[in-house]
Amino acid sequence: MFAPALQGHRPIRERLLARLQAGRIRGSLLFAGPEGIGKRRVALELAQREICFRRTACGACEGCRLFEGDDLPYELPNLLRITPEGKAGVIRIDQIREGLDSANQPRFSRGVIEWASLAPPPNCHRWILVEEAHRLNESSANILLKTLEEPPQDTHFILVTHRPEAVLQTIRSRCERIPFAPLAGPEAWEVALRHGWTDTDRARWSALGEGSLRFLEEDVFRRAEAQVEAWLALLGGAAFSEAAGPLLPEKDGGVAQGEQLRQPLELLLRLLADLARIRAGAPPALAPWGERLAALAAGPLDPRPGQEAALEALRHLPRNLSPEPLLREVALALRTA
Template sequence: MSFDAIQGQTAAIGTLTRILRSGQVHHALRFEGPDGVGKEMAALAFARALVCTSGDPLGCGQCSACERAAKFHDGPPAVPMHPDVVLVERGLYPPEILGRSRQELKDISVDQVRKVILERAPYPPHEGRARVFIVRRAEELSISAANAMLKALEEPGQGTYFVLLTARPARLLDTIRSRTFRIRFGPLPDAVLLDLLKRQGVEEQAAIDAIALASGSASLARALVDPEASKQRHAFVDAALRAIGADDYTASIELAEGKNVDKKQLRENLEALAARLARAARADALRQGPRARSLAVRYQIVLGSIREIDRNASPALLVENMMLRLRAVTG
């Protein structure tokens, strides 16, 4: 993965390449921004540049180190072939590797931080130039894992670097934020997403419809053009809108009880509902219609529910509470 392949993040990539060319690389970086906008691609390009053996500050892309940094083992765990590019992620490693009896379900455990980071960080890189730890969804670090991670950030070994990826930086410990250099990644422009989807063979109108819901995320845009997933989302949105206007709570309860889905799918469903409400609110406002305010209030309720997904153990309870609030809005 090269920096040239990352589209729509001119400011972030410009900052990274300037840092690398200067030779003054901060040992701990924090890539902040929505999911699916290129943070991990940039982290891998950054890691490749650091382990490159050719002397090219941005990575030559041709030496053995660059090639192995860009290729992954089939897994488990599915990690880069270069031993000095190390991934950390909830559930990435089989529990027996971490000395656990069961898989990590809710957060990145302290066992993973100890085994994958702390046992390696004090020692020189395997191949001499650098070792890079990339933490996916760093906001999922448990409290004990975050405190263990803090120790590594405070006492980095020679040639050791950390890149923390997060879409929810407010959930990181203040002490971790203060010890990491922030690089901001924004939502991808519509033109970048349209080009991406069209190159994957998606029809232009389908791509435009997906982009309207994707909030600048390439991964969400790809998911939105999947026919089965799209059908399911439309069904959820239609059912939710019917339940809001129904005479009683039966439809709302049925909708909630039917939400035995994972949180990723629930997030996509609610994002689709929010987008539908936002479009309706804008259209009503342009017509100076009477429902613009109530639609805007409902839109904010759905956005709040999206933010609650990671903190709520029960998707069904979250949907039920959201529907009660949506129905309570008058107008």
């Protein structure tokens, strides 16, 4: 009764299935947990099981093939997906009200509100999946709120996010929160093996991923790896102009430059937390870099100014500040510490 290729979260999936079969599943759910651990895929499994010819999400029938691949359609017979758009990565009001894409062309024939009110296909529910729900802007969130309060019969909203605190409180209060934990290490690595990874990179890949699948694409992983190396160099006293290259956002990237800074800042916080762990006699979470971290921990470096600067920078990211001055300020705090 479960998608064979989907790893982890079995207790949650079993509870959701049992409640669905008993008619006790809420109209609005909030799937919350770390980024890249499979929350979205669990949501898709609920819809896939209903379209599956065997009603099991078998992954082999024509119904299941509709759910295959990374380029999943925005509308399927019983599923509507709402995703962030554009460099700013926000979910706009017209996606909720009118169902138009960034080029102002119909991506699906109706907006969310009308789509939700239609009768579902036979023996199915209507599922509306809001991916990265923290990307709802205020206007789109308020429009969605009206439908979330009383979803039409047999219609279910699933909001997926790794930043539930950034979701409008009135929306959170109308959803049942389903908490997700990271995948177990072997579960995440089994998925990595299916994507061509080898044991050569297992230690670093697993340490950086922390039970997530964020780094399945090699270029994404290599960039994170380079960012760790850059911070270690800066912590060791290297000049910003010499070491900071991997930390700077890609100007031609598909994501806003401010948002690209989130990953390197979060990696810095993890490195600084590991310094504190080592000084307390505990092993570092980023164990593949343990020797270099231990050398830094043996010195007089105080991680607190760097932590405060990184957290302050993360708070400012939505303001689209200039990336390089922001990173220089954080690096200066490391040097001062």
